[in-house]
Amino acid sequence: MESTVLKIENFSAFFGENQILKEINLPIPQNRVTAIMGPSGCGKTTLIRCINRMHELIPGARVSGKMYLDREDIYATDPIVVRRQVGMVFQKPNPFPMMSIYDNVIAGYNLNGVKLTRGEKERIVEESLKKSALWEEVKESLHRRGTFLSGGQQQRLCIARALAMGPAVLLLDEPTSALDPKATSYIEELIVELKDTVSIILVTHNMAQAARVSDFAAFVYLGELVEFGPTGTMFTAPKDKRTEAYLTGKFG
Numbered sequence: 001m002e003s004t005v006l007k008i009e010n011f012s013a014f015f016g017e018n019q020i021l022k023e024i025n026l027p028i029p030q031n032r033v034t035a036i037m038g039p040s041g042c043g044k045t046t047l048i049r050c051i052n053r054m055h056e057l058i059p060g061a062r063v064s065g066k067m068y069l070d071r072e073d074i075y076a077t078d079p080i081v082v083r084r085q086v087g088m089v090f091q092k093p094n095p096f097p098m099m100s101i102y103d104n105v106i107a108g109y110n111l112n113g114v115k116l117t118r119g120e121k122e123r124i125v126e127e128s129l130k131k132s133a134l135w136e137e138v139k140e141s142l143h144r145r146g147t148f149l150s151g152g153q154q155q156r157l158c159i160a161r162a163l164a165m166g167p168a169v170l171l172l173d174e175p176t177s178a179l180d181p182k183a184t185s186y187i188e189e190l191i192v193e194l195k196d197t198v199s200i201i202l203v204t205h206n207m208a209q210a211a212r213v214s215d216f217a218a219f220v221y222l223g224e225l226v227e228f229g230p231t232g233t234m235f236t237a238p239k240d241k242r243t244e245a246y247l248t249g250k251f252g
Contacts (some may be wrong), residue, residue: 002029005168005199006051011065013055020046022223023065030244033191033200035214035231037207040248043223044203046160048171051201052086053079070168080112087162087198088171091176094153095146095161102142104157105129108165123154124164132160133190152183156190163198171195172202176209188213208246211235219243 006028013021021043028034036044046152049055051064053074065133067074074082095104098245109116116124125142129135134156138149146157155175162170176184191200191213205208211231218228219242227234227243238244 002027002032003071005030007068008047008051008202009068010067011050011063011067012061012197013050014061015058016060020223021050024028024220024225026218026225026228028199028201029216030199031195032215033202033213034216034218035197035201035210036218036220037210037246038220040205044220045173046219047220048088048201048203051172052088053082054088069112071086073144082110084108084112085163085167086169086171087165089155089158089162089166089173089175091174093151093158095149095154095157098143099146100143101129101138101149101157104146105160105164107161108237125232126179128160128164129157131194132156133186133193134160150183151180152186152227154180155183155187158189159194163194164211167198170198170200174203174205176206186210196201209233219246221239221246 008024008026011021011024021072023045024033024200036047051067051074054065055061069085071161094227096107099107101250102125105128106116106121126135129138134153138151146154147159148215166192176187187208188219191202194200200213216229219226227238227240234243235247238247
């Protein structure tokens with residue numbers, strides 16, 4: 001039996017009167033890659049924005065139900081603490097444009113007012129860039145702006161920035177949709193390597209990507225969790241007709 005890092009129980013999310021997620025029950029296995037699949041507008045991004053408490057930043061947003069990270073109730077915890085434990089990387093690479101590569105990696109500490117010695121900063125920067133497979137490419141140019149990097153390198157810098165805080169969970173929201181095929185395969189290899197140290201939730205509309213990198217898959221449709229299980233099983237023998245229709249390209 002897989003151990004669980006995150007438990008989502010009877011969870012719903014709303015914008016005003018509009019219900020986006022409907023009673024989601026989902027266990028996220030530890031040190032595995034879980035893909036959240038589904039057509040555009042089905043609630044995938046809302047789900048992960050709820051996990052790191054970003055959903056509630058939108059006026060009129062509210063939630064019901066429970067989420068537990070290592071048995072701690074996410075919604076009874078300070079959101080700043082939650083966001084240290086749950087890193088997030090977005091669709092488009094977004095390094096802070098006025099900051100160097102070095103300062104981008106440790107930005108989370110500076111934004112949270114955490115004081116580090118110079119030695120600690122250098123260790124965190126090097127470790128995080130090594131984890132995101134970027135160190136060899138940038139170690140001679142750490143004090144150049146992050147925006148001079150290619151799109152794929154910028155996305156790996158954003159992954160390094162998220163990893164620098166030592167999160168338990170890393171949320172990736174379609175992290176390769178703005179990248180070319182070569183950069184995409186780099187990020188996919190990286191995702192598979194990273195699961196040894198962090199549990200990953202990957203939102204993707206790319207079914208081939210989900211098949212390549214994920215251990216478990218969840219299919220979300222119209223705000224409902226239709227099916228969840230090992231990726232191989234879901235792709236070869238889906239239990240629900242809607243999952244089968246999505247996977248065979250009948251809609252989505």
